[in-house]
Amino acid sequence: MKFFTDIKEFLKTTANDERIPSRDKKILLAMIALIISPIDLIPDWIPILGQLDDLVLLSIILDYFFRVLDSRILLSHWPWGMKSYTQVKAMAKLTSFFVPWFVKKKLWKYVGDPY
Template sequence: MGEDRPRGKAEGRALIEALRRWAFSLRRDAHAVWLAARDPRTPLAAKLLGLAVAAYALSPIDLIPDFIPVLGYLDDLILVPLGLWLAIRMIPEQVMDDHRAAAEAAARRPVSKVAAGAVILIWLAFAVGGGMLLARHLRLG
């Protein structure tokens, strides 16, 4: 029984690593489809589908909210990969290869934590300011 445990952990780590690679490839392909949809070498139908799929994949808003049990993640697990697969099939191979390389290079660039902190502070300032305006409005009304 003790021999099964390490193998199970190794298989679990392998599965997690495979899921990470799959998630990275989905993000990369969504970005690549977004870039390819703006490329003049891409046919119009592929551009329209590519823009729609990439915008949906990269958007924080879902067709089915994630808090709905099971159904909430179906769009992320089925619709996004299926839409990306269809868009990639419609985009010329050379165009897709060019933009996959660009998307992968962009994903490998370092992220600025200072810029992320600045954006968070700006949103926080807007939230506090909006809350103060709302509180003042409610007290006057």
Template sequence: MTDLSARASSPAVEKAISALPNLVKLGYRLMRDPRVPVKHKAFLGGSLAYLASPVDLIPDFIPFLGRADDLLMLAFALNAMFEAAGEAIVHEHWDGTGDVLEIVAGVVEWGASLVPWPVRRAVKRYLRGF
């Protein structure tokens, strides 16, 4: 087994992959929840559209960086939605175990922190309503 395949089969990676269906359901349920602000839903929807769009700030054919901008914006949008919804609502909609949600939320928060500060500031200003 190569080093890469050993890492890909690690328990942490397996947990992260197994959390994806629950994360998709969580995002869907938060989008439908009337307690979550509409602007946060629009930001997540826009981030998903950006992820699917062939137009990128950093073209996808550039190794690593091409997908990183897409994933960081998605993490930033999810983190903003988690914060806006609040812990109780997020837990209400989560199907998995609490420890996995904690890991997912930590990864999402870390990814959001990698978005450049001027972008974060502009988006937060928009979400607050200036």
């Protein structure tokens, strides 16, 4: 149960961060709602493709948090410690091939710190 409480708190504090554009927050929350919802873009009974839509959405979310967003912003909300952060970041890097560059460019408004 603590894990779900931590996720809820992480999402709440991240959603309230003023450094993240509100458009990005709305897109992320919509994607999270689609993953949680029993309604899918592609029904689960269709082999392979049915599970692929959730995997692609999760990959887009992880890519945003770990490759688009500055790590100092993410770490300011991350409740699980550095070890889990590096493990999830490595997983996000592996799944990032599901997220084409043009999708990222079209979706996100966040521009990272140039330094």
